[in-house]
Amino acid sequence: MKHPGGHPDRWKILAILCLSLVLIGLDTLILNLALPSIQTDLDASSSQLQWTVDSYALAFGGLLLMAGGLSDRFGRRRLLALGLTAFALTSLGAAFANSPELLITFRALMGISAALMMPATLAIIKDVFPLEEQGKAIGIWSGAAAVGVPLGPLVSGLLLEHFWWGSLFLINVPLAAVALVGAAKLIPESRAENHPGLDLVGALLSVAGLVAIVYGLVEAPHNGWADPVTLASLTLGLALMAAFVAWERHTSKPMITIGLFLNSRYGGGALAIACTSFGLYSGLYLLTQYLQSVLELDPLGAGLRMLAIGTMMIGAPLSPRLVERLGLKATVVVGLVLCSAGLGVLAGLGVDDQTQALVGLAVFGLGMGIALPAAVDAILVVSAARQAGAGSAVADVGMQVGGALGIAVSGSLIVTLYRSELPAADQLPAGVGDTVRESLAGATAVAEQTGGATGQRLLETAQQAFVSGFAATLTVAAAVAAIGAIVSAFVLPRTRLDPDEDGPEPGEPHRETAETATGS
Template sequence: MNDRAVAPPGSGVPHPPKEKTVDRSTVHRHRWQILAALCLSLLLIGLDHLILNMALPMIQKDFASTGTEMQWIVDSYTLTFGGLLLLCGSLADRFGRRLLLILGMVVFLAFSLAAAFSTDAAMLIAMRAAMGAGAAMIMPATLAIIKDVFPAEEQAKAIGIWAGSAALGVPLGPVVGGFLLDNFWWGSVFLVNAPVVVVALLAAAFLIPESRNRNHPGLDLMGALLSAAGLGVLVYGLVEASRNGWTDSVTLVSLGVGALLMAGFVVWERRTAHPMLAAGLFGDSRFSGSAMAVAAVSFGMFGSLFVLTQYLQFVLAYEPLDAGVRLLAAATMMIAAPLSPKLVERLGLKAVVTAGLVLLTGALFLTSGADIGSDTQVIWSLALFGLGMGLTMPAAADAMLAAAPSGQSGAGASVTDAAMQVGGAFGIAVIGSVLANSYRDALPSLGQLPPEAATAVGDSVGAASAVAGSMGGEPGRRLLDAANDAFMAGLTDSMLIAAGVTALGALVAVVVLPRRTPGTGAGAGGTADAHPAGEKRPVETARGH
């Protein structure tokens, strides 16, 4: 029985008001328009993150933010996003996937507007955290709806396009952000969300049918609390390590408590009667191996972008638009993503995911040798990174969705998204910490500076640039040169760490992933909504379609 089937008469299951049955053939006739609406929702999330990276230097100057505050401006969004994804995926299965999608877009819009008019770093961090909660409602719903409206044989292709739309945010984010920042203040990067949300909301209202698991056993609130708290404390410890050091008691306690909370989450999920996910799902090699691959990709992507935006704008002194144009090199993702499902059919899941991670490792290693006087090597490395990400992400996402049980498609999709966002949060935290510590270690003695100026210079290259500008003359130039040299030392160390993580991901893919999945497309293999060709699908309940 499909989770979308109508409850039989006399079953005692109440039918929500104002519902009508949907002819599945009619829904499928509009499936590509529905996919376009879902991709627009996804584009909103990717566009926002990359635009913000371009705005970080301006925000730092406006608010006089510390390096740690800069990391939290990014990480607060990623943390709530990743921490709430499992809960939101379960809520989508229980109450409706389209409902969560629309609610998420409304929340995202409201707090985007508030973020644009933040008055200090603390307010911006809070608004970004709330935006992350909205994004957590949006992203798992998009994948779950793909599984609902596409037949099994088309799902791999649809997910390839889904991943490609995420890739589209890479070139669009920096370029749109650069244009806005060259002509307006940094808050404009949040206001640009408004027209995108309005179009996506209209499309969702008129195109996307509602779907839910009418036999949902109930919400795993304790599991959601443990996972969110565990991830939050872990990332807090990693981010604060850049300020307190890795041996500081706050760092060590945070990391230890976070690890214990996550261990508690695993134990709870194995023992509770109604877990967020089927108990044996992580024992499925294609699911667990793909989740680790997605996390490794996101670790490298988010961490490297955090470093490279500073490199382009502070070290090479590019204006935001010029820096954004150079990041267009990563648009090679748009070439590789549609090819990924075809390559999986021909070569197998293991080969494609491993090859993508190897390309990512090579790209990050190439970035570690960036030149302080030229961006050529970084541009080539971004192009290589885009190819690797475009190969890995669609293949891994499709494998994870294929393994998820039919009644938990929202929760299963949320694990894909959680691996992406949590991997990104850890990437920013670890890479930011390594960058900050290596940068400080490489700086010469600052004893000749006033204490307040010396502290600012030691905090980040952006602050050092501001201090050097206020000094002027030859002393200012020498200070700026020393800060840039120290930043490049930090860039090398941080990119080598990132390359090590993606190399480890490639090794995991070789060991864990099966050579081939049981079938092509999400839903193959018997755990998803597979229907034989020509078989009529069950009628589902829908709201407002």
């Protein structure tokens, strides 16, 4: 039952949703510090390491739209509970994986489980909170995401000090159990009335297209950018995404109404989220390697330094206040400019610039905390009540697809640039040239085995090559955030709501998108 003034237990419900969100965010980056250990224990290649990270983000992002539709059709609490249960079970599988292929598989299954959870969290917020409180609730929601991001590397560092890398996944089980019990007791079931049905064709096209694109980007450094497999994969992916758009425009029951993106708040908010997420995943994917392999910190030391990005927890509660004072456009633009500036600071890192790394992380975190809640709220404001799950999924897709592409692009660029800065394989110590050129972690292992002055020179050469590629790659990420700020300045409207309206009545679609959201 919809409560006009909001559900009486809405703040307790928000706490449960935030716990679920922390669980998802925790697992997004918790694996990064363990990559060297996984590479050693499972004999994983550089490409396989990227896929252990990318498979989670890609499955998550690729299935979010379908999961949002499922939550609207079958019930948001039901999908949240199903996702939490599956997340716990697949985490157990990942913890005891004994091969890179098996770990990648379970990580993908965890991504699918997270996709079932994520749209439900925002849709439930829209259902239990009145419009005037949604901005504050989404600020807290974003703060929970901010907690999960820096906690991932920190928890990873703590566990890796005492246990094996599989322990990183076991922590998910009790957290999921607590959230599951709380959801069953407090969260009311909600679903869309007269749901038109599920768009399975659209879901398959979007998943296939994104997989093909990211596969081409991840494998390009190994196959070559001009390799037929790389070109075919990228071309196929773009063609499938074009087919997805065409299908969504003409089907009678679209997964998401494409015309909705013409709404300035909806489309502009999605773009801002994607640009922010691209920078986040690019920066943190590379920075974890920098802290461990260049600054030579242990996992716990690296995890503690990643807490600098916790300034997101300062920016997130500020965001709704800034929207009230400065307006939607100004808030998002300021946040994205700070994101770009933080990435620019990181791009200037040398071989031993620990303080600068912390400053760059802190500036980026503050910018993300400001931009993200405002952009998410803009999407929810114009989402029809009966498509709350699908509308929420658009915000989540922007985050996860932007992140997956960020990792793919940054991973591909760093490998290509790292190799270009190294001497040719035949000029490196005999028998180890390929290992050194595979990754900085490989070069570090070879340097330790070689020892002496020769090993030290090899390590310094590899570190300098990585830092050169690191700078160029993060310059690209900073440019993406800057472009997002520029486009947002032109696309987003000044205010959260039109000046002549008070917003939708509880349970009713927003006035300016009522027809579009219903597909008419």
